Amino acid sequence: MSTAAIGSETGFEAVIGLEVHVELSTQSKMFCGCRNEFGAEPNTHVCPICLGMPGTLPVINRRAVEYLCKTGLALGCTIATDSKFDRKNYFYPDMPKNYQISQYDMPLTTGGGVRLPSGKLVRLNRIHLEEDTGKTFHAGGHMAAAEYTLVDYNRAGVPLMEIVTEPDIANPEEAEMYLGQLKAVLSYLGVSDVKMHEGSLRCDANVSIRPVGTTALGTKAEVKNMNSFRSVVRALRYEIERQAAALRAGERVVQETRNWDEGRGLTYSTRSKEQAHDYRYFPDPDLVPLTIERETIALWNAEMPELPLAKRERFLREHGLSDYEAGILTEDVVTADYFEVVAQAAQSAKQAANWLLGDVRRLLEKHELTLATTRMRPQALAELIRLVAAGTISGKAAKEVCDVMIATGQAPGVIIEQRGLAQTSDTGEIQSLVDEVVSANADSVASYKAGKTKALEFLVGQVMKASRGKAKVDIVRALLLERLG
């Protein structure tokens, strides 16, 4: 269901704001020296500080501040001259101190925005730094039926960047575009792994609706627990319609938190014991304020890499790619860099694009690999492209070679040799095959001579088959034509 349908059917338009939490890929945690690493054995990356033991104190990770400010610079935000950390006080078993060190009224950045491919700017309200919580597991399945809770504090204290938009997003598709753009920028900056399935990118939404053309904001509901881009789109679609249905029925939208249930395809209200959250924010007395100097900002600016939109535009200009091609190739920096190496080495941006967007993508999926994890180096792919262009192998054989390259990282020449895939241009050999095929297919020869040109292609195919695909097809065709007169 598209939003246009919602608008026209019900007379409502959606107003969406997104809060995205991004785990920063620093070496160590936000306030202690424990390793910041996903997937480690439970409770092996913990220390007295991130366990909230008595007497411990936090010390700010410089790189986390740098990563957040660089994100802010990339998104056109205003970097605060003065900033500080505050305590957000509430109790939960995944919170070692039962307060989270976060930022309240003086975040590191304000303003800025993310430009969508459509050209629309989604404005940002703020970006601030905080520490992540531990992870809880409920023994016995769903939370409500559990007998007890197990806690792993490896993630407690990991640096978290919270990016809050203004309610500028108008529909679920824009939300997805926003997330895609944001993910691209963050991957370019190298500040996060941005993997929703690993939790290094998490998204909550604030959703409200209002009659089309009005400006007053309706009551918003917060939607949480969306674990993929697809979930976000589905959840937003559901929630918008749920609210529209409620208003149509004369009910009111309740301001509440709702969880998305992927299995049942709906949002449900989470009723918590404490209806109102009084976080009692106050400046953390264990930390001192931050002052970001202009010189530091200049230094960070000088270190900024080429960002997605700029790279995309350059690809259009320099490599003559289509909008679509440039878009996909610049989605993440690994792909973009890989493409450029291939294009340069193979002397053909078009070929590089075709391969990467076509067979390479397909084969990577088949092997459950990515450009980052495959052993096929870009120079090797470029070599393969050159071998095809030079006629050393056929296009079909090249796909087979690529398959092996992706899995093993072997050089194309080696694979071609091992499997005997090199095309043959030996006219003598091909001539004998042509003679054999012509003798064996008198009917087709007769058809061809009678004017059925399709018969030629059949005969070509037969020669190719006889040569197990190794004969150069244009030589086959030339010799056949000669033979058939």
Add this chain to the structure above:
Amino acid sequence: MADVPIDIDHVSRLARLALTKEEATRFSAQFSRLFEFIAELQSLDVNEISATAQVIPLKNVMREDVAQACLPRDVALENAPAREGPYFKTPRILDGES
């Protein structure tokens, strides 16, 4: 005796402190004199004054992003009132975040 404005039930819930009725009544009475002193603070004009959250003039105290040795797991769990395998164990969480 000053009026003690604290809603002790509300506040003790925020602080996850289960006070008995007797405690709540007794504390309320005990705060009374303190609130006389606190009331005196309201008479001062502090509009132009900035708050001293920190008495020391420090800024930008940070550390380098270097991973260091953590606690061995058994030491980390040594003080845990309850554990199961590599995890800390607590009673179940009934509701959402609080």
Add this chain to the structure above:
Amino acid sequence: MITGHELKTAIAQGRLSAVEAASQALARAQSLEPQLRAYIRFTPERALAQARRIDDLVRAGEDAGALAGIPIAVKDIFCVEGEITTAGSRILENFRSPYSSTVVRKLEEAGAVIIGKTNMDEFAMGSSCENSAFFPTRNPWDPTRVPGGSSGGSASTVGAWSVPIALGTDTGGSIREPASFCNIVGVKPTYGRVSRYGMIAFASSLDQAGPMTADVRDAAITLGVIAGHDPLDSTSVDIPVPDYAAALRSDLQGMRVGIVHEFEEQIASLDPQLAELYRKAYQALEQLGARLVEVHLPHARYGLATYYLIAPAECSSNLARYDGARYGVRADPGGDVYEMFERTRAAGFGDEVKRRIVLGTYALSAGYYDAYYVRAQKIRTLIKRDFDQAFAGCDVIAGPAVSCPAFELGAKSQDPVAMYLMDYFTIPMSLAGLPALSVPAGYIGGLPVGLQIVAPAFEEHVMLGAAHAYEQTTRHAWAATPPVAQTAASTS
């Protein structure tokens, strides 16, 4: 009374081994425990292992540190690796710390021998040691009386001459008031001078660790060992540590000593005997060559209310972590995790702690934050300014440390505010983050009283210098023997 520096010299010269010193201190302290109950636990194994290490170094002719072989006690608020650290609370009665606080590490690296963890008011909240969850400590000058608090155990054991040096903490007066009650020297450094890492937090913007000692020289040496920048404490300052022992003076020529008008008025109205004692103290300073000047701290009278908004606010947040989930004691009520939190905290915390958590939570809560917490922090600015202005005209400020000598157990425990008033003269310096100490200044009815000396930020050397001159000329601490100490197993 044996001072730490005398003991250290004896050990360095081979007249006494560190093991002997430690054993004697343990024996003496243990023999006095029935009367004093100054310790939550003794750490004989740790002490003797350290003492043996010191003896090896001394025998080898190597430098074993500035405090080599001196038996000391530390308030049970300091984490010591491998030892139970309780902060005087049931909620931590089984907590074995996996790490040592920075100050303990520094003391042990300097050769100090820790013989035990001393009793304290629970989570440092109190002025009499009666809020300890375990038992009250008693004053060696009169065991029916309190030793002061919250560093009561440390004050009592040093005051009884069992150890010459102990570590305490001071948030609103918790080193100075008990030092005054027990006739010893107690120093609260400038906020940020000494690391707080490993010191169980009560009020983060006020807490400081400090020495409680037999004499000023011991305090100077100990402060020199524990002071200094700690990368693990973001609020510790990176300023060089002066040689405090070298700054100790024998006279006060050229020094301007500020006498606080508002404090003198208060003392005069409270107790004429006390006023007279302090008058004599100021006279002694003059006789040493100091010039007395009157200074004003017009906002000091708001210190109590300001402190009792800021400290509880910070502590309500600092103590949230004690919930029975990861360490410490857990109540098992059945039910969900929140019921566990609530029951654990209800059972694990004493009355004063609960009161302050309630007060602090309230002061930070929605709708009250500006009126209480923020306003208090602004008045803190005014108090600090008063001191800045006063110090424009003097080098140190001298005045009362307390409004009375040690009171009887139970005398003030029914009315919390009566107890809070014990910190009236010590709170303003804490709010301003300034260094302050108490040094023995005489006796009233046989009970000791201390003189408070305050200096500008990071001028502990000036404060200690003045205190030393006063101490050496008046010798109050040597004038009498604490009655409890007379019953002890003797040391040489």
